[in-house]
Amino acid sequence: MVRKPGERSTRRQFLRQAALGGVLLGGWKMAAAAQLRALRVGRYQQGVRLVFDLDRRLSAAPVIHSVGEVLHIELPGIEHGLHRPVVPALDPLQGGAEMNESAAGLVLRLPLREAVRWRSFSLGPDGRAAHRLVLDLMPLATTAVESSRRQPVARAGRPIVVCLDPGHGGHDPGAIGAQGTREKDVVLDVGLSLAQLIRSTPGMRLVMTRNTDCYVPLMDRMHLGLEQRADLFVSIHADAFPERAVRGSTVWALSATGASNAAARWLAKTQNAADPLLGDVQSGIHDPMLNAVLINMTQTAAMNSAAAAAAVMIRGLAGVEDLHNAAVQHANFVVLRAPEVPSMLVETAFISNPEEEQRLRDPDFRQLLARTMHDAVVAHFVKVPPADSAWSATRHVLRKEENLADVARRYGLSVEALRLANHLPRGEGQPGVPLHVPIMGA
The missing domain is CATH 2.60.40.3500 (Immunoglobulin-like)
Structure with a gap:
């Protein structure tokens, strides 16, 4: 040739x-x-x-x-x-x-x-x-082509693919609170509410690892995001910690440098241990892809994108829940290892904390979590829409006669998503300020 x-x-x-x-x-x-x-x-x-x-x-x-x-x-x-x-x-x-x-x-x-x-x-x-x-x-x-996906273009294309992963399920209840609240039930409810919001967003396509009370092995969850070429993979949890006083939301991403701290290593170990078939993966024998992936160039790009999306998610959750960590944390969760798929794990709250367990039992709070996570997902893609997708980004200069609600309504997103995409504080924006806004495909 x-x-x-x-x-x-x-x-x-x-x-x-x-x-x-x-x-x-x-x-x-x-x-x-x-x-x-x-x-x-x-x-x-x-x-x-x-x-x-x-x-x-x-x-x-x-x-x-x-x-x-x-x-x-x-x-x-x-x-x-x-x-x-x-x-x-x-x-x-x-x-x-x-x-x-x-x-x-x-x-x-x-x-x-x-x-x-x-x-x-x-x-x-x-x-x-x-x-x-x-x-x-x-x-x-x-x-x-893939490496240029983050450059915004104003043209029609494929839908943005979001893969939601409600943790645990089936015979694996996840963490269980003092009142008997099971993690698998809480996160499935949040995931289904979030799924409904994503389905109603123009230019987005939803993939779910589970939408019923069934068990899905961790590797299957990871590979689903990979096979569907997800633009974002979000694993939803409400975990426990030995100290019952620990509380707040945490957002996790994969890192080539390892876990953020000892607590991160402990949490990743407990989550990964939920799948009995992962012993070989952790020993480095079962899956060579997982060992090589951390220094693969495409995976590095995916990790950078995941960290950016996770930072937006943390800012969103800060408005509705205490933060256990105000910065993105890193650990070696199996479900986050898919090459080329920006992936994050969201700990909505600690079910082992009695006060937070009570909040997680409240349907209104679970719905609030879903809306907040949806705002963060939308805001992330307002900032960096995939170039071959149905979304593109443009700028809107705030006029004197406008408020943020007017702009959000015009472009089809919530005020909170607009704030998150532009890193705006509470209150009205200043006239003349250019705002990142989306052009959403149908």
Whole structure:
């Protein structure tokens, strides 16, 4: 394949990323060899997904790198494979493949039509399939489009996707207050109220991890946001702490530097422990994607976006509830780890605090929490609407004869959302002040 001169940097970027991925995913503990039973290939988003069906999990991470126009996928510890794997010509794949055994395992060679970025992760048995290694290949041209999503444009496009994740559910009640209030019930009610508000917002599309009292594994919640290409993932909780006096709202985001403090580590551990299948993830064996993701460039962009959205959420919650922490906190919650998905976890209040439990039992307070969270979500996208979405941003200069309610009504948002988007204090704005306002798609 002949490349244009301007494509050299793209190729070098691809080579650097592939080499980095190979380094990041090394060092797994050796275990018994696995057997490859099948290779499935299909379209996924704007690229392709390869699923390797195995009889057991890999004993070591795959090593992926490029040689010319061929992607090499080394699968350590596999003794037997498919002699003639069928790989169709799906962008960015040229079609066809070569698989050989090596001293370390199997090597699959895939001819490419263009440079790609890649993401790999493993899945355990789920009743429908055995162990799987999943490899997603996305054209770098798609990445360039994605990286420009925050630049506002005034044109129609796709709806903004918001994924809501009411915590716990089913056999997992979450935290339980002294009066028997269950976290799973409180956060589902808040989530359903918030969902109704998002559905009524022009140019927004809602995704929910659960809308009934059912249990959804943490990894499934995370992957739903990823599969739906959510612009924002919001996990809703009302947790507990050993000290009953602890109270207030907290907003959490993922951080490459680890937990904010010891309390953050404790809380993340208790939340992650709600899923009994996560032992391998925490040991770094089950899911290589989760280990590499924190220093992946696209994940860094998502974390920055999540931190910005979380800061708006904190300012909104400060108006209706005490803040346990006035700044965005960081911890390694599993549900926040999806690459490319800005994700936050909102602790609405501590159900272990008797006063806050009583407030959480009040339907009016839960509705207030939902409205406040909706205002914060809207305000975030007023400030940074995805460039390929149905929203765009413009400026409105406040006139002498106008008040904030007039402006909010004109542009279809609440006064509080307008305040949050423009970091305005209480009271009326000053004439002549330029305000960020949205143009919402239908």
